[in-house]
Amino acid sequence: MRKRGEVAPLEKMEGPEIITVDRATECHVTPDDVAARMVDYLGPVGDYLTLEPSAGTGQLARALIASGHSPQELTMIERHHALAAMLRRIGPVIHGCFLEWAEEVKGRAEFPRIIMNPPFREVRKHMTAALSLLGRGGHDEPATLVALVPVTFDHPEAEELEVLPPDTFSTARVHTKIIRIRRT
Template sequence: MIRPAIYTRPAKPLTIPVRARRDAPALALATVPEVIAVDRATECHITPDDVARRMVDYLGPVGDYLTLEPSAGTGQLARALIASGHSRNELTMIERHHKLAAPLHSIGPTLNRCFLDYADDVRGKVEFPRVIMNPPFRDVRKHIAAALTLLGRGGHDAPATLVALVPVTFDHPEAEHLETLPPDTFSTAQVHTKIIRIQRS
């Protein structure tokens, strides 16, 4: 037989000791790195940040130079230009692929068209004292040739300067070889590359 006493409440209320709870430290918000997905059909090989910075340095000192980036891609070279003090208002970016061109408008003036067609249209009408480019490797000769038709001092005393990232096999009689890049500079392209500069007085 069960005793009724075991169902009765104790005379004193039960107390459970609880330690003072300290405020938990605020959690730091994790920053997710920007993921840039590039369709292989674009032939866009993203210039690493450190390489882009050096290419900008090779252009020469900051000034009121109209600057052309003929194959703007994801805007790496344009960002490096602006970060070094160049004005976005003097920068013209050309990018033929819609998905790549759309975000570039937040960086600076962008034309969504083929650079080779653009060069044909404006040749003799505009001069760019500065050109910085990472052209499609497959058509590198056509793109460099087109860019050189737009290269001019534009009223400046300093020489007009083109800096380009090209395959090591590219050669041009006016090109100064500035540096050879490591073989793993572009993980998506099995192409050894270098940086060149062409200056015209």
Template sequence: MTRPAIYSRPNKPLTIPVRKRGEVAPLATIEAPEIIAVDRATECHVTPDDVARRMVDYLGPQGDYLTLEPSAGTGQLARALIAAGHSPQELTMIERHHKLAAGLHLIGPTINRCFLEYAGEVKGSAEFPRIIMNPPFREARRHVAAALSLLDRGGHVEPATLVALVPVTFEHPEAEHLETLPPDTFSTARVHTKIIRMRRD
């Protein structure tokens, strides 16, 4: 009995479907999921994109201003600053949560510290003509006070400016009330908040 050759072609022709150039099906776009919640230990409520953009607008025109973002969280305000033309090299972010701080390093210079401790240590030696912040709501008064201790014109003609997102109960004699935000602004908490601005010559 003769064994068939393993390399012999079958009686029917072999066909392989071939697409013309340019007919390759496009790959589906894959987008990274947006972070909308952070574990409770961070006390971080992520600022929505539209709110972050308005806060940057309230801060004033972009320029060579050293800008501070205390308790930077996921970096929403920092991204809005950079999108508006602010240089990442003139931005300092402070974040005490290790995982959040690790992500912020991809945006710009980040200090992994408690902001209250940082402010106490650098008071008198560091000054920022621009500060933008969404502080922990339960500690808003302490964080704003610490930020104000670092607010200074730094040689600029324009007043030093701080813009903050705070609970509606927050009061300060220097605060200019810019807008009240709806209670569903944050997906992780129903908190009544507002945006304020403080300026110092």
């Protein structure tokens, strides 16, 4: 029994893990609602190998899994040590530079689905590398890439799905859009 004015001890709470990422990584965390829409733009859940290059904090991977995609069919690539370690809780991660990895596996790896939020400064290099890995992989449906890119990015195969407001990212005022590229 407590005395008058005595307060019961508080339960210990676990706070969220905070990871500090250097600005040079250009890790812009995709908001949950944007990530969910990007997953919807990929198409229905199925047995599709899906690539998330430059996986960052795993927002797109989490949205894929939340929508019913299997983590076993997901390939995440991340070069930042702490982020790669955190991503391993979600599923398999290749710790390294996506551009280097894409060059290594070109012609040997094919992904029917790619979802990405590439570094904006090198968006063209990352998109070119991702498109070199986009292929149907034995499926009848077109291979699909969905990406969040700066509004200035243009590609002849790209379908513009939506332009996002400039306050989409809490850390930067970047004008972005979601695009989709399909290949048969």
